[in-house]
Amino acid sequence: MWSKLRKGGTANSALIVALLIAIVAISSFGIILYECNTNGVFCLLSSSLSVPKELLSVDHYSIQTGQSHQVPTILSLWLRNSGSTTATLQSLSVRNSTGSFYYTTISDSIAPGTVSNVTVDTSSSALYFVTGQTYTVSVITTRSNYFTSIVSA
Numbered sequence: 001m002w003s004k005l006r007k008g009g010t011a012n013s014a015l016i017v018a019l020l021i022a023i024v025a026i027s028s029f030g031i032i033l034y035e036c037n038t039n040g041v042f043c044l045l046s047s048s049l050s051v052p053k054e055l056l057s058v059d060h061y062s063i064q065t066g067q068s069h070q071v072p073t074i075l076s077l078w079l080r081n082s083g084s085t086t087a088t089l090q091s092l093s094v095r096n097s098t099g100s101f102y103y104t105t106i107s108d109s110i111a112p113g114t115v116s117n118v119t120v121d122t123s124s125s126a127l128y129f130v131t132g133q134t135y136t137v138s139v140i141t142t143r144s145n146y147f148t149s150i151v152s153a
Helices: 002-008 010-038
Strands: 056-065 072-081 087-096 101-105 115-121 134-141 146-152
Touching: 056 134, 056 146, 072 087, 072 134, 087 115
Parallel strands: none
Antiparallel strands: 056 072, 072 115, 087 101, 087 134, 134 146
16 A cells, blocks of 8 residues: 555645645544533624623612611612623622622522512621712622622611
């Protein structure tokens, strides 16, 4: 077999190189398709395809005092999803400027183009809302997207 390849020399070498390039190209394309499918999205190296996105923002909020407390501990957020896919909330945290921190898990879903209310009571962590202070509120979704807003008491 190899003696026949030597007789054709250059032409056979070019054919072998072309076949190897074709095999590598086809294999690479298959890997790219597999990678796209495992991420839940079918793609063909095209920037025209868009991945559904969550886009959360605070539409408005209120801070209130609970019945058994002397200071405000209840934060109600109305979150707007301006994205193209439903956002499933996983957790919410509130931090003040001195480092006091409140964290809770949540499991609300917000459809695209809608506003949904999330209310938390921070009294379990001794985080109280003081008039004039600002607080950083972070929401994490099940897609591991982080959305952060600042609220003022």
